[in-house]
Amino acid sequence: MSNRPRTDRGGFGVLAYVYGFVTLVGLAVTAGTGYLLVRGPFLGGALLEPVPxxxxxxxxxxxxxxxxxxxxRAARVGRF
Structure with missing residues (x-):
C-alpha cells in the first residue's frame, strides 16, 4: 500500500494538468514550425527566406x- 496522500483525482493533482498543458503547447509549436520548415521542399510550397x-x-x-x-514532468507527477 502506498503512503502517498489520496486526492480527489486519484493521484493526479493540479500540476499534472499544468504540465500537460505545457506539453500541448510544445506539441503545437513543434507542429507549426515543423510545417513551416517542410512545406517548401516537400509539399510544393515556397521556401522561406533565410531569416524566417x-x-x-x-x-x-x-x-x-x-x-x-x-x-x-507530467509523467513524473502522474505516476502512481
Missing part, C-alpha cells in the same frame, strides 16, 4: 525542448 527559416528552426528546437520537458 532560421526563426522557424529555432522555434522548432524550442518546441521540442518544451514538449520533452512537459511530457517528462
Amino acid at each position: 527559416l532560421m526563426v522557424a528552426l529555432g522555434g522548432f528546437v524550442v518546441g521540442v525542448v518544451v514538449l520533452a520537458w512537459g511530457a517528462t
Whole structure:
C-alpha cells in the first residue's frame, strides 16, 4: 500500500494538468514550425527566406525542448 496522500483525482493533482498543458503547447509549436520548415521542399510550397527559416528552426528546437520537458514532468507527477 502506498503512503502517498489520496486526492480527489486519484493521484493526479493540479500540476499534472499544468504540465500537460505545457506539453500541448510544445506539441503545437513543434507542429507549426515543423510545417513551416517542410512545406517548401516537400509539399510544393515556397521556401522561406533565410531569416524566417532560421526563426522557424529555432522555434522548432524550442518546441521540442518544451514538449520533452512537459511530457517528462507530467509523467513524473502522474505516476502512481
